[in-house]
Amino acid sequence: MIFDLVLENGTIITMDSQNQILENHCIAIKDGMIQAIFPVDSLTYETAEKIDASNCIIIPGLINMHSHLPMTYFRGLADDLPLNIWLQQYIWPLEAKLINPQFVYDATLHSAAEMIKNGISTANDMYFCMNSIADACSKVGLRVFISEALIDNEQTGNDGTNAIGKRIIELKEEYKDNPLIDFTLAPHSIYACSENTLKNCAKVAGENDFIVHTHLSETAEEVENCLKEHKLSPVEYLQKIGLLDVQGIFAHGVWINEKEMDILAEKGNSSIAICTESNLKLSSGFAPIKKYQEKGINICLGTDGVASNNNLDLLVEMSVTAKLHKALNNDPTLLPAKDAFALVTINAAKALGKEKELGSLEIGKIADLAVVSLQELENNPLYNPYSLLVYAINHNSIRDMIIQGKIVMRNRQLLFVDEQHILEKANYYKKMILKPL
Ligand SMILES: [Zn+2]
Known part of the structure; x- marks a missing residue:
């Protein structure tokens, strides 16, 4: 042999x-x-x-099911704030000023390197500039499922009739010989996308067999707004739009009620990527892990971006999740270590539809x-x-x-990147970020 x-x-x-x-x-x-x-x-x-x-x-290799790789340089920049203020006053203005292909490439090189040092072999990411993310991850050697966050609501004036999915089809062709790179379709969230866009996403995902990766029910406020605006809970709204008819990865899933869980369980093609540390730090709440397990809904874990976590350590994420939910449920037998480890391996592979290829060590x-x-x-x-x-x-x-x-x-x-060079870049961008907007 x-x-x-x-x-x-x-x-x-x-x-x-x-x-x-x-x-x-x-x-x-x-x-x-x-x-x-x-x-x-x-x-x-x-x-x-x-x-x-x-x-x-x-x-x-561990599988990180929700990340924003290029947010590296925002780590520790604005902490201890509610999600809406953190996003609207800090992150979105900085992104508007700084995001370009080179910035995304450099920041991704850093976080991809960091993930590998934390035992992560695959990331399921959502951001902008997909080429830069693909090239940076390929350079470091990290496997990545890439998506471009679709954001279009009344503010942007986008009516949702743009060519959703076209870019993914082109990129799948461009990177077809690169086994590390794959793509998903990512409407950012129900609050950042118009109904038209979400409907188009469901249609395009169905036609092309794309996985849909989106933020769902991260905060209680988001659920209240959905009820007000659509007279439906977020999961019911997704069902109406057709987004539960395709394979879905829903990041956070903190505020999902039992009726919604029954819908998800019945459809059977969605997974929840729980981001415990991000939810704890932003005080968003606790994902109902015990109920998800009882209903047979596939759950896995993500670090979220470093601007909200602030680390990319899935081992810590797993440890905190297991201990937190034992305490919340007053049940030390909940989420035993073997089951907790499945959240970052085989369960995550299932969420990506790759359980025959990833998530366990088998011939x-x-x-x-x-x-x-x-x-x-x-x-x-x-x-x-x-x-x-x-x-x-x-x-x-x-x-x-x-x-x-x-x-x-x-x-x-x-072996494929110079850590010293990555550190120098981080300091270069720090200076740029600290300049007044
Ligand atoms: Zn996120």
């Missing part, structure tokens, strides 16, 4: 349907795919490269994985790897990252 890369002698947390944990095993990769998983010394092979994973666990799947070092004091002793991953681990224990079968980080060193 001849492989491109073999990770030798690790403990593999497969996240397969039986949740197998395989000790003293190897993973062999060829052409970006997992070709074999076998016990140490049970197979004779040649390989171009190898990684010694002894005293390590090997996990599926025939894409080789997106992280090697976690067990050398550190805080990782010992190890009884239960899920417990370690959810409650104990620090992202600095993510030692190596492999995405699409390629090593993109080795011993915490990124």
Whole structure:
């Protein structure tokens, strides 16, 4: 047997349907795919490269289901504010002044690098300048589902009859040979888009098999406004428009009631990307995770952008989510560690319609994985790897990252970008942002 890369002698947390944990095993990769998983010394092979994973666990690369990669340079710029003031007085004016393809490229290079250092192999993103995001993520080696936030309401005068989806079709063609890049369709939210635009999105998504990625019911105010304006709850409104007839990823989902959940469960093609830390910091509320689980609605996790989180650490997101919902429900058995880890792996892959390719370590799947070092004091002793991953681990224990079968980080060193250069850029843009508008 001849492989491109073999990770030798690790403990593999497969996240397969039986949740197998395989000790003293190897993973062999060829052409970006997992070709074999076998016990140490049970197979004779040649390989171009190898990684010694002894005293390590090997996990599926984490999947960040809601992000705004190019917001990096807004981190810590305006904190401790309500969402509407934060958006309207700080973020939107700065974006109007600064956003251009180069800014988006540089900022994405930074956040994509940061995500990889946090064990993330895939991001589901929403922003502007899709080419720049695709090129920056390709450079770093991060897999990304890209979407352009569609914003058109009375203020912009857009009537929603523009060529929605046309750009995605062009970009899918342009990047068809790049396995890291895919696209979704993203009306920003029901409050930032006209009814016409939302209807067009539903139509275009249905015709082209696009996933729709949107913000939904993040704040109580948003729900009240929808009820006032449309006499329907947000989910009922989406149903009327046809946006529940296509595969949907709904970011936040904090204020969704049981009747709405029944609609989502019945339709069965939507997932909720919960952004716990962003919701906590903006004081938006708590997503009803227990109810979602009871109703059988697929849930996963996103960091949101760093302007609201302010980190891109999905491990922390998972830990905070698990602990918060135990406390809220007065139930320490809620969201056990294994289930919490599924939120950032296999559940996320399902939300993207990629459960046959991503989200677990199995033969025939894409080789997106992280090697976690067990050398550190805080990782010992190890009884239960899920417990370690959810409650104990620090992202600095993510030692190596492999995405699409390629090593993109080795011993915490990124292989395709210069971290020092990224830091210099961050300071360059900081100076620009601090200039008066
Ligand atoms: Zn968002």
